[in-house]
Amino acid sequence: MNMRPRKYQLLNLLPDALVQTTGLRDGHTRYLTFDDGPDPTYTPPLLDLLAKHNVKASFFLVGQKVERQPKLVERILAEGHMLGNHSYSHWSFKRMTTRKKLSEIHSTDALLSAFDGRLQHRMRPPHGYVGADLLCYFAMQRRSFVYWSYDSLDYQDRPTQEMIGRLRADPPLPGDIVLMHDDSSRAHDALSVMLPEWLLEGHIFRALPQGA
Template identity: 85%
Template sequence: MNMRPKKHRLLGLLPDALVLTNGSRRDNARYLTFDDGPDPTYTPPLLDLLAKHGVKASFFLVGQKIERHPELVERIVAEGHMLGNHSYSHWSFKRMTTRKKLSEIHDTDALLHAFDGRAHHRMRPPHGYVGADLLCYFAIHRRSFVYWSYDSLDYQDRPNQEMISRLRADPPLPGDIVLMHDDSDRAHDALAVMLPEWLGEGHSFSALPQDAR
């Protein structure tokens, strides 16, 4: 199973200021990122686990869920994690007009602003689809997308032990941005095993920095 998608190596040729596929390798850091939340069932235990191990991460949140669960967004910010934009509806951008895509992004930015005071947030499009129109818009407006260099495959309906074995055999490297999700218990259950091992081996984990704007 490919946890290091070739497509994102090509995206990595674009400037980091536009498309970020790897984080800084300083301090031996890896970057855990969680998509599709906040979720009242799965996000709190994940936050408990991260707090237990002193790990900071980045959460790419869906606007509709932000509106339903603001207390979880408050907790994410209070505990030092980064807020990212994962669109308002989580519908694929592939068949959307440019106007609709921008509405999804701006509406979610406005919701996130109420929690961290930032006008703009790093953006991760649903299913990873952007399109030339958004790439051009973000380049002109000096905004950035965040992709990933390491896919945990936690969205696959496979036995948890299989995921743990993959993570143990091929762990994220310094600078890797790790794709995970907090709309199921798969990431939590795997990290409950792997975080103590990785930290014991000297790995460190950080939240991604917001862009300069």
């Protein structure tokens, strides 16, 4: 299974100021990112696990879920993680008008601003689809999208041990932005095994910096 899809290798050719697919390559740092939350069942144990190992991560949140789970958003922020924008409805942008896409982004920015005071947040489009219209708009606004360089494939309904085996055989490299999700137990269950191993090997996990 390909953890580094060619599509996102091609996106890496675009400037980081517009599309970020990797982070700091200092020989040690990786970036865990979690999409599709906050979820009242799956996000709290994941936060417990990250806190246990003093690991910081980035959470790309869905606006509708932010409205339903404000206490979870407060906890994510209080524990030193980054709040990111993952649209309001999580519907694919592929068939949306530009006006609707911008409404999804701006409404979620406004919701998140109530927690951290920031007017804009790092943006990851649902299903990874942007379109030329948003690329142009973000370039004009000097904002950037966050993608990933390493896909954990945790959205596949496969046994946890299979996922652990993949992560061991082909682990994230320094600078990799790792795609995971907190709308199921799969990321938590795999990381409960892998985080201690990776930390013993000297890996460092940081939240992505906020920015334009």
